[in-house]
Amino acid sequence: MSAAVIEAFYDAFSKRDAEGMVKHYADDVRFSDPVFQDLKGDDAKNMWRMLCERGKDLEVVASDVTENSAHWDATYTFALTRRKVLNRIDAKFTFEGDKIKTHTDxxxxxxxxxxxxxxxxxxxxxxxxxxxxxxxxxxxxxVAFERENRHDRA
Incomplete structure (x- = not known):
């Protein structure tokens, strides 16, 4: 079941459907990666909303999905420099029921x-x-995205 949730999460991400992604997160989810090192709850959800909204040429391909992990590649133009980026990411998950409790990229x-x-x-x-x-x-x-879009910070 967890693998199906992870696949649904990345399927939504590949369509830049942030709401389809964050519905798989627990309310008190914790997310971490080398840039956003410890986001909790709505902040983690809003990060995906921001990336999906701003990633106009974002392409996401997930692979090697298991019950608690996945590999995914993201290709996009980094807005600040307009340089193309291919980010290769390994993700680990823990679950609470059918919701993602922790997500570490x-x-x-x-x-x-x-x-x-x-x-x-x-x-x-x-x-x-x-x-x-x-x-x-x-x-x-x-923080600016959350203010502009009236998303509450956790």
Whole structure:
């Protein structure tokens, strides 16, 4: 059953259907990845809403789905630099009933910064300062999205 939920989650994501994705999340879900390190509840749901809304050329392909994991590739244009990115992600899940309770995405942040920022990413993307700044800006973008769309922060 869990594998079916994960497949439905990524099927909705491939259609940029955020509501179809977040309906599979528990109300108190926890999400983490190398950029958004600890989102809870509505913040996690709103991150997907933001990515689906803003990812005009986003393509998502999931594979290797199991009862508690999946691999997925996301291809999109990074808006800030207009550079094409292919992000290869391994996801792990825990469940509470038929709802996703925790969702952890793992990917190589330095590889991502090289694609997204080009030479700047090659030279600085590995540094703690650059990655910390990236995380702060991403979270600020989520907060702005939530304000613009009147989504409550958890």
């Amino acid at each position: 793992a990917f190589d942040l330095y590889a991502w910064t090289r694609m997204a920022f080009g030479v700047t990413g090659v030279l600085l993307g590995w540094t703690g300062f650059f990655q910390s700044t990236l995380r702060k800006k991403a979270l600020a973008g989520l």
